[in-house]
Amino acid sequence: MADIFTPKVRSRVMASIKGKNTKPELLLRRGLHAKGLRYRLHDRSLPGQPDMIFPRHDAVLFAHGCFWHGHPDCHLFKWPKTRPRFWRRKIGKNIRRDETNVALLLEEGWRTGIVWECALKGKTRLPYHDVISQCHEWVLSDIAMLDIEGKTH
Numbered sequence: 093m094a095d096i097f098t099p100k101v102r103s104r105v106m107a108s109i110k111g112k113n114t115k116p117e118l119l120l121r122r123g124l125h126a127k128g129l130r131y132r133l134h135d136r137s138l139p140g141q142p143d144m145i146f147p148r149h150d151a152v153l154f155a156h157g158c159f160w161h162g163h164p165d166c167h168l169f170k171w172p173k174t175r176p177r178f179w180r181r182k183i184g185k186n187i188r189r190d191e192t193n194v195a196l197l198l199e200e201g202w203r204t205g206i207v208w209e210c211a212l213k214g215k216t217r218l219p220y221h222d223v224i225s226q227c228h229e230w231v232l233s234d235i236a237m238l239d240i241e242g243k244t245h
């Protein structure tokens with residue numbers, strides 16, 4: 093069957109589906125690397141395969157796409173009009189899985205942070221350097237959790 097997307101668009105679509113190497117994630121990586129932090133990527137042995145792992149600091153970071161992770165009250169998340177039952181089931185499952193993964197990580201002694209896509213993208217985005225500084229300070233801290241989302245309207 094012919095692909096309905098151009099190769100460039102297809103690769104972006106696939107990245108957003110698998111949730112790896114998405115644009116917000118790349119922005120975070122670049123900024124934190126520039127701050128001198130070193131990390132591993134997508135460790136399969138950890139619950140939820142965190143996007144970035146900072147072993148020296150017992151910390152992991154996720155860059156969550158607002159649609160796939162069902163970010164509530166977010167302009168980047170709207171329930172699709174077609175096949176509503178399918179989407180409620182699918183996104184609902186993702187949300188529950190995320191909650192379980194965070195609980196497991198904390199239990200295993202990993203400090204766990206989430207940066208939502210809307211903090212880095214669109215009309216709700218925060219100044220890039222603020223997001224990077226917050227993440228950087230958090231990684232160096234002893235605080236268990238971090239949650240950065242875009243400005244609400």
Ligand SMILES: [Zn+2]
Binds near residue numbers: 163167169210242
């Ligand atoms: Zn969001």
